Amino acid sequence: MNTKESIPESVQPLLKKLFNDNDLVAEIMEKAAYYELPEDTVIVEIDSYIKSIPIVLDGLIKVMREDEDGNEILLYYLQDLSSCAMSLSCCMNYGKSKVKAITEVPTKLIRVPIEHMDDWMTKYREWRGFVVDTSSSKFESLLDAVDTIAFKKMDERLMQYLENKSELLDSSVLNITHQEIANELSTSREVISRLLKQLENLGEIKLHRNKIEML
DNA sequence: ACATTAATTGTGT
DNA sequence: ACACAATTAATGT
DSSP: OOOOOOOOOOHHHHHHHHHHOHHHHHHHHHHHHEEOOOOOEEOOOOBBOOEEEEEEEEEEEEEEEOOOOOEEEEEEEETTTOOOOOHHHHHHTOOOOOOEEEESSEEEEEEEGGGGHHHHHHHHHHHHHHHHHHHHHHHHHHHHHHHHHSSSSSHHHHHHHHHHHHHHOOOSSOOOOHHHHHHTTTTTTHHHHHHHHHHHHHTSSSTTEEEEEEO
16 A cells, blocks of 8 residues: 555545534544555455555445455445445454455545544444444345356356446446456456357447447 | 567367 | 467557
């Protein structure tokens, strides 16, 4: 994590969208660290100790599972004013991260040091609510991911992946290679290439080098 | 503008 | 899954 900076004033109105309690907002402004991260920055490594919980202000972060030989699989995304359930649950028992988190696009976020967790949970209702809400929402995302991986065929997973990503990035053009998609869906590049070709023949998408256009 | 190289994509087994 | 061919983009001269 490079570029740590003092929190710009522009963050305050964002936090006020999330919390009504001005004391809480003020305390976050005081205690949190602010980061502007470029694309493809690893925020959390597997087995790293979680020392702060992130709140995404702007951008997109993907959360992945990774095994010992580096095989990855996409779990869910963090966007807008959301946080990561994994960090929250790790924070409770000062544990290691079981997931890897990486920025998908240039991202602005703040990190709240975990030592404030207990204190804030009792002091601010809204903080407790925030923690509960993000935990349950990310748990549901996780169940969706499990369903998809367990029950859906690869062609459906691919289409869902493309549509989801297009929506999250708010763009009908995705700059991505077949290999990168294969990594995220945990399959081989050839499979993705062939399925993409099928989708193109069906008129769902248009293929270019390093680029997929949604139709 | 052209040649070279590297990366990405396509295809058969 | 592997091997290799074909194509495209990037880079140097």
